[in-house]
Ligand SMILES: Nc1ncnc2c1ncn2[C@@H]1O[C@H](COP(=O)(O)OP(=O)(O)OP(=O)(O)O)[C@@H](O)[C@H]1O
Ligand SMILES: C[C@@](O)(CCO)CC(=O)[O-]
């Protein structure tokens with residue numbers, strides 16, 4: 001039995017970090033995906049001795065050129081008890097978190113790649129919670145830069161949860177040809193499991209990244225609730241990767257610490273972001289009839305992006321590399337803001353509909369000459385899909 005899945009990354013147009021503290025945020029899927037191939041292998045005959053093993057669980061991270069493999073006998077020994085219940089998403093207990101850490105530490109991941117540990121722990125948690133201790137092979141590859149603000153961790157958790165659930169008895173999808181989408185209740189189940197995986201990677205996620213990766217399109221999100229929104233005109237965004245690595249868990253924790261040191265000031269910042277996100281979604285959905293109304297709408301979005309960036313700076317999550325990108329795009333009168341957790345990672349720049357291609361080429365040229373990497377991505381596309389072919 002085998003299945004493939006793919007789940008998109010995302011951009012956050014407004015509201016990152018504040019969303020963790022209850023504010024509204026606006027996010028959209030982008031057409032860069034994490035791809036998963038999952039094959040359940042036949043169980044070894046029960047007569048096999050414990051040492052010859054009952055087979056193994058293999059995780060092949062293609063882009064990293066690294067394969068992790070656990071003999072099932074080792075997993076059985078490490079976890080005192082595992083009762084997989086795929087239909088019932090639940091948080092990883094403190095004891096099992098320690099077991100996961102031990103299993104990952106045994107792999108001696110080199111320091112330069114230590115960031116992978118949390119992803120591998122999330123994988124092991126999702127696998128053992130959904131399938132228990134069955135032999136299997138899982139292959140992951142990604143179009144997304146890891147740890148750059150484009151939701152690589154969420155698309156990793158969503159694509160893995162979806163593939164695992166598709167071969168469990170908890171989902172009701174028919175194995176037809178081509179790429180398929182789950183029904184509403186199966187999507188909800190995938191989203192809940194992915195959130196549990198994100199918790200292992202992020203510590204305290206709001207759930208916005210896994211939600212937009214699961215459902216796709218453009219959404220507003222507040223306190224776990226999503227509302228689908230539709231842009232009245234396509235939004236063109238340039239994504240610039242500063243290539244400065246950072247870690248969402250540490251940045252989210254840093255904002256929370258600042259909020260506990262300055263509760264009143266930070267509460268006002270979060271309220272201001274909430275207003276910006278609400279206004280942003282209203283503007284995005286407002287109808288346009290001609291070039292004048294499109295330009296007016298884009299100018300409002302630009303202003304809101306600039307205001308949001310100022311507040312992100314206030315939260316302490318901007319970075320010299322982000323400021324360098326802002327300075328370059330500002331020279332061309334373009335508005336930008338960081339996207340995702342900040343601290344490096346990616347910056348979004350709105351490319352107005354009437355902006356000449358020659359200007360776009362010049363900005364990209366200058367950004368790339370500055371050592372940054374520009375990506376053009378379609379905004380607001382598909383969510384999670386699976387295929388049995
Ligand atoms: N394809 C992948 N293979 C293995 N691990 C992955 C993969 N994609 C993401 N991860 C895990 O997610 C971590 C990056 O998550 P992090 O939340 O810090 O960044 P992000 O999700 O790219 O950005 P943001 O959360 O700001 O959108 C990696 O260090 C790794 O542990
Ligand atoms: C920084 C953050 O707001 C978005 C990361 O893409 C974290 C979260 O919401 O989980």
Ligand SMILES: [Mg+2]
Nearest residue numbers: 151153154248
């Ligand atoms: Mg993440």
